[in-house]
Amino acid sequence: MSLLSVSGLGLTLGETLFTGLSLTLQPGDRVGLVAANGRGKSSLLRVLAGQVDPSQGSVTRARGACVALVAQEVPGPLLPLTMRAAALGALPAEARDYDGWRVDVALDDLAVPPELRDRPLAALSGGWQRTALLACAAVTEPDVYLLDEPTNHLDLARIGVLTRWLAALPRSVAVLAVSHDRAFLDTATARTVFLREVASRDFALPYSAARAALEGADEADARAYQNRMQEAQHLRRQAAKLKNIGINSGSDLLKVKTRQLTERAARIEAEARPAHREGAAGAIRLEGSASHARALLAFEDAAIAAPDGRILFRTGQKWIVPGDRVVLLGPNGAGKSRMMAAVRAALSGAGEGVRAAASVRAGISDQDLGQFDANRTPHEILSARFDLGDQAIRSALAGAGIAMARQAAPARSLSGGQKARLAMLILRLERPNLYVLDEPTNHLDIEGQEALEEEIARDAAAALIVSHDRAFVRAVGTRFWRIAGRRLDEVESPEDFFREAEAGGG
Template identity: 35%
Template sequence: MSLISVIELSYQAGSKRLFDSLSFSIESGDRIGLVGHNGCGKSTLLKLLLGELTLDSGQLHRQRGLKIGLVEQFLSPELEAISAHQAVLDKIPADEQVVRGYQVDTLLQQLGFDEATLQRPLNSLSGGQKNLVLFARAIIEEPELLLLDEPGNHMDSRAMYCLKRYLSLPDTPSFLMISHDRDLLDSVTQRTLWLRDGRCYAFHLPYSQAKVALAESDEAARKTREAEEKEIDKLKASAKRLATWGKVYDNEDLARKAKSMEKRIDKLEINKTFVTQGSGLSLKVDSEFLKTKQVFVFENETISSPDGRPLFSIADLNFRPGDRIALLGVNGSGKSSCIEHLIKVHQQNVGEQSATRFNPNVRIGYFDQELEQFNVELGIADWIRQNCTASQEEIRRVLIQWGFPYLDHGRRVNVLSGGERARILLLTFLLEQPNLLIMDEPTNHIDLQGKEELESDLTQEGISLLFTSHDQRFIENIATRFWWIHNGQLVELHDSDVYFTSQGDDAGSKPSALTDASPLFPEESVATAAMTEDERILERICELERLLEEDLARKPKRQKPAKQQQWQKELTVLNQQLE
């Protein structure tokens, strides 16, 4: 049964045509991932489905009386001072709150909150916990269809695990979810709607399989288009020849045949197979390889919070040229404070540096997860000119190449979307060529295609990179080393699986449809969901098989043979235990 049907929908935002004859349906029981590059209109489509915007043409039919719940992307300021419990309770009608109040605590417990945490004010919770509260505010209204706009942003592994677990429950309502997180999409969706070129490509597959199917469809379209254009070229040559002969020999029959052939050519031109132009985005980052033994070093350093409270200590860690280091830790552990410390030390003279020391030749390219440097009244081109040394002509050329038309170069950067800001910041890296990239949650605002292109560019030989991310697949694809903030110390890990497993029931893997409501956000400790030993082993086997399959699918130079061997050994042991 269709909850929503969209037929030949068209919509234009300002001078930009977002959708042209868009058609799809959302059925009861659907779990859909909505994907596409930044600026393709994903959030606009949600507003059209909600009735907040009016379509230019086409039809949009909602089931009579359909109750739609929206999971907001940002917490409104008026909610910051109240508790998680109260924020969710407020979504229940006042005359039902006494009777249904218990549902709030049950729901929050299913999402990982313990009794103490759900009574704390929201401004004291992590970004991931706040997002889970926004999710709970939508769920408590018992919608038949749930619309989610980037619910996984800023979530650490624990919060992401809770979100995956809930969305996998059999009684979760139908949902349409915008996300740039591949693991989340692959874990909880079974359909994918891909917005591209103003069109909608629908697949009854989760994201990774849909991506393969879309690529195969693109290749088939390209080959068909090539054959069509060859046929058109042949007909054009024949028509020209017939027209010439008709004129030379004054033969009306030949002239008529030429005109008939030209009409046929016109029809073929109109009906040529469509071939995508892609997103128009190419995230190329190049970096000079430092000819030195170290980029920076920590020796007996202590990292503190902005108010001076010690967060963790570092005995001795060395960052070498070409390292791609993932800085791991739950929200609030001090990852951003560590990055801010490095930026501050780098700005000091070499002689003033002590426990943290940089090579004097280091040039940092810094990606701030909040993108605060864009909160200014400057146009795009002027902002870039202020933040790099490239010429006006070069800036204009690269902006157009990256999908910013000339008419948009004067748009103020403080009104741009997160994705647009992220692309502009990466564009300055291309122009400035830093030799050390420090990136705090770089994937939060980048679309799936941009994320995969960024992965490809960041794995070039010579790139030196320190980054934070809660995207497990991004970490596994990029990092060559792992630093973990654990028990008050920054330590080196030789395997990221140790970190992700520590987050509770293999938080990075696909959860089963659990009904266990044990909290993952207790005040003092982390309680894991109840599972039998066999279930744990089977879940770990599935995760290891996925890791092996994904690594073997990469190009040989990007594979990790040592990890493959380690995973294979662990699989052998686990299979023996099951037998």
């Protein structure tokens, strides 16, 4: 018996996001939902959770089935609450006294340290806030989990915890996860749905294998469409010949045959469906400027300290030269953010132990997208920074996947993926020779991640990168610095760190 089924589902919110979607979730299903930014993934989850009405089609839930949506952002009313209080509040009021024990069980299963359980959510990192929302869902013991970007803001150790937690769920439970984390999808899901405006695809395969199957299916569709169009053209040529013969001979039979051939060709053309072509959500293009400095950044045994002054580690003597793409590895709390802050300070001329060359033009992107004011419109943001002219700005924004209607609305109204693409557009227009990127793939769809990988890999600029996205790190990194104890060591590969971090060893 299915827990949740969808038939002919469609949703239009200003524009058509998807139509004709049919989907069934059975007990034990572990499904990944993949689509480009702005294509309706989060909206679909809200429809499945009963929070938004579809434009067409139906959603059927098994009698008594509990469906829990774990959203990307913490609702405002929960922010003042502690993690424990938020999870307790997810239970029905009448059950909190005798079922309150479920809260500690859920927090234990999610490996939440005791010292974090009684802190307000507003004081926690984005990763722990995401864990708190998962705990709020878990205490209700749902039959279906709907997870919206569950790995965003998680380090590799927490991704490992999440993956093991999902694997340990009862086989009676189904999970549908929206994610752009390719490694997570391959590990945590066994089925992949590619959401499209029409003709969404469903494969009983994890992401990488499903992606290959999708490409094969699209190629087959393209060949079938081409064959049908050739058949229609052949019928039309036959009809044209018969028409001429019929006119010359005055044969009514040939006129009827001509009409039949023409109508058959028209039916074939009307029924044939072109192969799917994914419309780009927006180009990711980075245009670095050249630098002749031997070392763009020099670390002279800098002491990286916590906010309270405690030394987290020392960098030793290290350099970043043009073409280097250095990935900084370390568990949460090891000091990656503090080192990135020290680099930003050096770029502004205020750093200690970190020196930037005079020729450095830095392009900085932080994981919270704080490099632009979200209360201003995308058009205003670019106009204030770059002397491009109105039409060039509009074209640049459209090329980044931000439609005209969105360009004049506050940037806070953009989806997470669109904000990330706006940040990448700002980087491109700044033409840096050194990128300082903190979780640059957060919110970017897979298409955007792959485009960013390609641009960084072929750009002559240097980069210092913090990322928990294993596929991205493997694709772009040329050097790897690992925080180990109180030292910053250069290692040949990130793979040992990945294995240890996923196992919980950091």
